[in-house]
Amino acid sequence: MIAIPLDKVRNIQKAYQSEIDMQRQNALDELNVLNSEKHTVVDKEYLEFVISKFENQNDNILLWDLNRIKEEINKIDFKNVPTEIKNGKTRKTGIKDKIIKCLGYTKLRSSFYPNYFNDIGIKACVYCNSQLTIVANKKHAKFEVDHFYSKSDYPFLSISLCNLYPACASCNGTKSSKKIEFELYTDDISKTKKSDYKFKLTSNSKAKYLVTRDRNNIEVEFEEPDYKSNEFAKFNDVFHVEGIYKTQNDLVEELLIKSQIYNESYLNILKSSFYKLNLNPEVFKRIIIGNYTEDIDIHKRPMSKITMDIARELGLID
Known part of the structure; x- marks a missing residue:
């Protein structure tokens, strides 16, 4: 991606x-x-x-x-x-x-x-x-x-x-x-820094889950770029991306729960602890959300793209 x-x-x-x-x-x-x-x-x-x-x-x-x-x-x-x-x-x-x-x-x-x-x-x-x-x-x-x-x-x-x-x-x-x-x-460096594809929670999805605590209320959308020519098929049409990720509501649920637990003061305490261990800040972020946190690392581990996109949306990472 x-x-x-x-x-x-x-x-x-x-x-x-x-x-x-x-x-x-x-x-x-x-x-x-x-x-x-x-x-x-x-x-x-x-x-x-x-x-x-x-x-x-x-x-x-x-x-x-x-x-x-x-x-x-x-x-x-x-x-x-x-x-x-x-x-x-x-x-x-x-x-x-x-x-x-x-x-x-x-x-x-x-x-x-x-x-x-x-x-x-x-x-x-x-x-x-x-x-x-x-x-x-x-x-x-x-x-x-x-x-x-x-x-x-x-x-x-x-x-x-x-x-x-x-x-x-x-x-x-x-x-x-x-x-x-x-x-x-x-060779286009701009294409290697930020993905043109994005996962995001549907409107009111977060609110519905936090009220009901029912993961079935969690819905994720997949956005992809507009292609230059009609000869190219859409990712979602070919690979059924949204269908695949409908089975991953538990992963998104965990991120929603973490976003409630890891408030700013708690994150600062954790960061301080990690600083004492002399660990890279990126490793800290990775441990918080359970996967890679930068677009350039998407290919290194399954589920990294949806995890980092939803984590950003929820304010768990920058």
């Missing part, structure tokens, strides 16, 4: 430079092995197009930002995934899945992405912020990522790092190929 500075991402990528270079080379080796097999003319033409994108070690496709990716897609000589007609229906040929397998996307979800995105500071779904981005099975945990440009339409971008948006399984499946206007990695 907030953009991350591209400079920060670049610095993390530099720390992983040797691994990222190896991923490109491994993908290229596997693609060349695949190319040595028999293919239809259109499949082979597309495969060789993909190979050409991985050949330049000085222009690693894994490090392309979204602007560069858009430029490549808009080029005149860009090639789409081949299609075939089977049982009267048009579908993409099997070369798409073979390419994704060659790139090692599935293995990277458990071997590389958890550490890489953890270092960037992303642990929670960048869309709903209600769940972690880890999906566990019997063998191990895998990192769940959404592809800004779908791997079905653009299989060669399936491991390009700026095309990967960490998401929970629910949001990833719900979004599918829908278009949303959300830039996760940006």
